[in-house]
Amino acid sequence: MHEPPVPHLRGQDPEIAGLVEDEARRQFEKLRLIASENYVSPAVLEAAGTVLTNKYSEGYAGKRYYEGQQIVDPIETLAVDRAKEVFGVEHANVQPYSGSPANLAVYMAFLEPGDPVMGLSLPMGGHLTHGWSVSATGKWFRPVRYDVRADTGRIDLDQVRDLALKERPKLIWCGGTAIPRTIDFPAFAEIAREVGAVLAADIAHIAGLIAGGAHPSPVGHADVITTTTHKTLRGPRGAMVMSTAEHAKAVDKAVFPGLQGGPHNHTTAAIAVALREAAQPDFAAYARQVVANAKALAAALLDRGYDLISGGTDNHLILIDLTNKGIGGKPAAQALDRAGIELNYNAVPFDPRKPFDPSGLRVGTAAITTRGLGEDLMPRVAAWMDEVVQAAAKQDESVVERVAGQVRELLASYPMPGWTATP
Ligand SMILES: *Cc1c(COP(=O)(O)O)cnc(C)c1O
Numbered sequence: 001m002h003e004p005p006v007p008h009l010r011g012q013d014p015e016i017a018g019l020v021e022d023e024a025r026r027q028f029e030k031l032r033l034i035a036s037e038n039y040v041s042p043a044v045l046e047a048a049g050t051v052l053t054n055k056y057s058e059g060y061a062g063k064r065y066y067e068g069q070q071i072v073d074p075i076e077t078l079a080v081d082r083a084k085e086v087f088g089v090e091h092a093n094v095q096p097y098s099g100s101p102a103n104l105a106v107y108m109a110f111l112e113p114g115d116p117v118m119g120l121s122l123p124m125g126g127h128l129t130h131g132w133s134v135s136a137t138g139k140w141f142r143p144v145r146y147d148v149r150a151d152t153g154r155i156d157l158d159q160v161r162d163l164a165l166k167e168r169p170k171l172i173w174c175g176g177t178a179i180p181r182t183i184d185f186p187a188f189a190e191i192a193r194e195v196g197a198v199l200a201a202d203i204a205h206i207a208g209l210i211a212g213g214a215h216p217s218p219v220g221h222a223d224v225i226t227t228t229t230h231k232t233l234r235g236p237r238g239a240m241v242m243s244t245a246e247h248a249k250a251v252d253k254a255v256f257p258g259l260q261g262g263p264h265n266h267t268t269a270a271i272a273v274a275l276r277e278a279a280q281p282d283f284a285a286y287a288r289q290v291v292a293n294a295k296a297l298a299a300a301l302l303d304r305g306y307d308l309i310s311g312g313t314d315n316h317l318i319l320i321d322l323t324n325k326g327i328g329g330k331p332a333a334q335a336l337d338r339a340g341i342e343l344n345y346n347a348v349p350f351d352p353r354k355p356f357d358p359s360g361l362r363v364g365t366a367a368i369t370t371r372g373l374g375e376d377l378m379p380r381v382a383a384w385m386d387e388v389v390q391a392a393a394k395q396d397e398s399v400v401e402r403v404a405g406q407v408r409e410l411l412a413s414y415p416m417p418g419w420t421a422t423p
Helices: 007-012 014-029 042-048 072-087 099-110 157-167 185-195 207-211 245-259 265-278 281-303 329-338 366-371 375-393 398-411
Strands: 091-093 116-120 142-146 171-174 198-202 224-228 239-243 317-321 344-346 360-364
Touching (some): 072 207, 072 265, 099 171, 099 198, 281 375
Parallel strands (some): 116 171
Antiparallel strands (some): 317 360
16 A cells, blocks of 8 residues: 555545555566665655645745745755755755756856867766757757766776866766766865866765765765765765755756746655755765665675676765677566666666667665665565576576566565555
């Protein structure tokens, strides 16, 4: 049963209620290894489902364009104050609708159309909004892309510096969607300073690790920091832009009225709740465990002959190159999904295959850590993955059902926030 329960939904729209229940059960029964996903707490779910969704609040606390902000103002102020406290920043804007609009706000705040912007290229682990060609950020600005090194799978900071000196970007992005290693914020900051660029750290993936002290913070190095709130940070779908006091005004003006209208107040409340959770000691334990699980899973995969980009991980994420296993990422991901192990196919650096059928798999440990799985179980997860990948390479479906059953059986003893299994 969904937690909080949804009796009105069940009464009024059984079709949607049934699908919500099905999705909850799916999330309960599967090993969710998608690196950008998690399970939020029932408290976050409750906050996100409140009457705050009824209210329009264009503007900021104390300076709104609609009346009736007596309650919304303190809610948004709490969210902002908690963000400042958790991340140790001077300024936070909690209104961006999601990570992509938060990043657009950075362009809006600091760049003019056509200005050069530098980011990690998408197939190397960057994000669309860091200037990739199909994104508005690649069409409306002049993208300059850096890579990872072929030999180490790590970001090539010499190349970043050379490119920055040559192309003089006004904005440099660090961070991405498939980076298994610690981001060297001080090194990026030095390069940005040298060329007079704004340094933006996009910590969408690692925000929860930073909040929990399990990854170095960009604070004090980056001029502006963007993050989603729903990945390792374990809040609702949403985002934040954080900055030094110097850039506060530019950031706020860019988000509203530059890009958005009214903030989603129910999301703001849920962000506040998630940030309060992130300030508790058990969140630091969660963040540490996410990394410990990723390292244990990486070690177990290496033992089984898997080729990991950069040879392992420092964070929540593992990027596997399946080339030596004789199967592409997509058929492997599909077979794993059928076997109850949910992850995504992903390009690997210098991938010879096409983006829709790339060579790799991306794995993350945030969601299974929230479920309570520990390092002791990672060899078993690696063994299941290996069995399914090997079978899929031979187009053998026989193990899929057995593994799915074993996964279900294991997860039955790990409660899921947001759903209670009813007999
Ligand atoms: C997920 C992500 C985003 C975008 O977030 P959405 O909420 O999906 O728009 C931006 N940057 C990075 C690095 C991400 O991982």
